[in-house]
Amino acid sequence: MDTMQVRASERIDAEQLHAFLKRHFSNLPEGKLEISQFSAGHSNLTYCLKIADFEVALRRPPLGPVAKKAHDMKREFTILSALHPFLAIVPKPYVYVDDDSIIGSDFFLMERKKGVVLDTHFPPGTDTTxxxxxxxxxxxxxxxxxxxxxxxxxxxxxxxxxxxxxxxxxxxxxxxxxxxxxxxxxxxxxxxxxxxxxxxxxxxxxxxxxxxxxxxxxxxxxxxxxxxxxxxxxxxxxxxxxxxxxxxxxxxxxxxxxxxxxxxxxxxxxxxxxxxxxxxxxxxxxxxxxxxxxxxxxxxxxxxxxxxxxxxxxxxxxxxxxxxxxxxxxxxxxxxxxxxxxxxxxxx
Missing domain, CATH: 3.90.1200.10 (Aminoglycoside phosphotransferase (APH), C-terminal lobe)
Known part of the structure; x- marks a missing residue:
């Protein structure tokens, strides 16, 4: 799935996030935290967090006021936790964080999967039979x-x-x-x-x-x-x-x-x-x-x-x-x- 530079209006605090990752993952490699954003989606925001060969995906609600009961990160984390053992296509969830002080909202971390996401076009060079x-x-x-x-x-x-x-x-x-x-x-x-x-x-x-x-x-x-x-x-x-x-x-x-x-x-x-x-x-x-x-x-x-x-x-x-x-x-x-x-x- 392609990532892009984080939109200016949707940046998150890299320093606080890096400190949290160090506390939570005992095997975190040394190096700078690189944050990019997955371009797809019009609702919840999804980021890629990368340090050397370590990668996870972060999900958070959109910025600004949101509808009541919408964008419930804890609920989505619970759903992934329930379904991942039954279906391998469900990303493995790692941790839900109910603490606004890190990135300004609650969030959760999950497995970063790598493959091809299709939307309006196939990747260049694909034999589209x-x-x-x-x-x-x-x-x-x-x-x-x-x-x-x-x-x-x-x-x-x-x-x-x-x-x-x-x-x-x-x-x-x-x-x-x-x-x-x-x-x-x-x-x-x-x-x-x-x-x-x-x-x-x-x-x-x-x-x-x-x-x-x-x-x-x-x-x-x-x-x-x-x-x-x-x-x-x-x-x-x-x-x-x-x-x-x-x-x-x-x-x-x-x-x-x-x-x-x-x-x-x-x-x-x-x-x-x-x-x-x-x-x-x-x-x-x-x-x-x-x-x-x-x-x-x-x-x-x-x-x-x-x-x-x-x-x-x-x-x-x-x-x-x-x-x-x-x-x-x-x-x-x-x-x-x-x-x-x-x-x-x-x-x-």
Whole structure:
């Protein structure tokens, strides 16, 4: 995963951090602490800490005011601790630090994995065949099915979650979040939210769900034969597995999707390239491998577009109100409008 120089507005105290690392890791090598930042992500901030051949990743909340219960570092650390023994793609967590004096917030440290993260392009020199695209599609299906197969009852998550009534709570909660972060009136919202409330599925099955499952949160081996990492577990919970599938499909764009949706935040994802499964193929393969009935998947995809619109709207609200100064967020309202339109068109 590529790192970059830390954004000026997101720098952290290297001296305090180095002192903490010395206290916590007995085998820390001598040398200067180098801090870089992982460029992906619009929410929690992730840094790479390096001293000689020692490397760890640091996760912290974004700067400025954040939504209540959002960006909960202790919760994400607990999730990684629970899931890593069952699934090797989950980064190994090392320590959670509830001390604002070190970098200005709580944070946790975890394993620094190395491999290829795919987003809008393949690395230069990659032979981007149809076969490779189908192989990667299949790996994405397999890993989602494997995640949903973890027995959450055998993990600490059983004491952190309330799977009963999951979709009912989700729908009303995300509609409420949208209302609180609204900065403009969009004509489709009233009909869309009414439909979502009136058609909530009654599926009672519950599994661990990642809830932000997409290519740029996954890491592959250099030859693309294996997924070796899955990141950004902040939204993970126990709930309807089809909600997770729906979210994955909201990110899984086709070349013939609306241009406004494809290009609202820059280049579209690699899934528009020849050979990648269509959404229909992905859903069919998931059904085959998991044995689940996916006949109601359209509702979950519609809700996923709306949920993603709300996330973008919350980020844009923070930008408009000066709570973040990251220029990447200046056009986020365009993405919100595109996602609301896509959700409205998905209603059947």
């Amino acid at each position: 149809v076969e490779l695209a189908r192989q990667l599609s299949e790996k994405m299906v397999e890993s989602l099915v494997a995640l949903h197969a973890i027995p959450y009852q055998e993990t600490p998550l059983i004491d952190m979650v309330k799977p009963d009534g999951f979709m009912e709570r989700q729908v009303h909660s995300w509609i409420d979040r949208y209302d609180k972060a609204k900065t403009a009136e969009l004509s489709e919202v009233a009909v869309l939210t009414a439909w979502l409330k009136d058609h909530i599925p009654t599926n009672a099955e519950a599994t661990i769900i990642h809830y932000d499952y997409k290519f740029n949160n996954a890491m592959f081996s250099q030859d693309y034969s294996q997924m070796i990492g899955l990141f950004d577990w902040e939204m993970t919970t126990v709930g309807d597995p089809l909600a997770d599938l729906g979210v994955a499909m909201s990110y899984w764009m086709h070349a013939d999707d609306p241009k406004m949706l494809l290009y609202a935040l820059g280049e579209p994802p690699i899934t528009i390239l020849p050979g990648f499964y269509t959404r229909e193929e992905f859903i069919e393969r998931y059904a085959e491998k998991s044995g689940r009935d996916v006949s109601a998947i359209n509702y979950y995809i519609t809700f996923a577009y709306f949920k993603l619109a709300v996330i973008c709207q919350q980020i844009y609200y923070r930008f408009v109100n000066g709570q973040t100064k990251d220029d990447r967020f200046a056009q986020m309202d365009t993405m919100v409008a595109a996602l609301i339109q896509q959700a409205a068109k998905s209603i059947k």
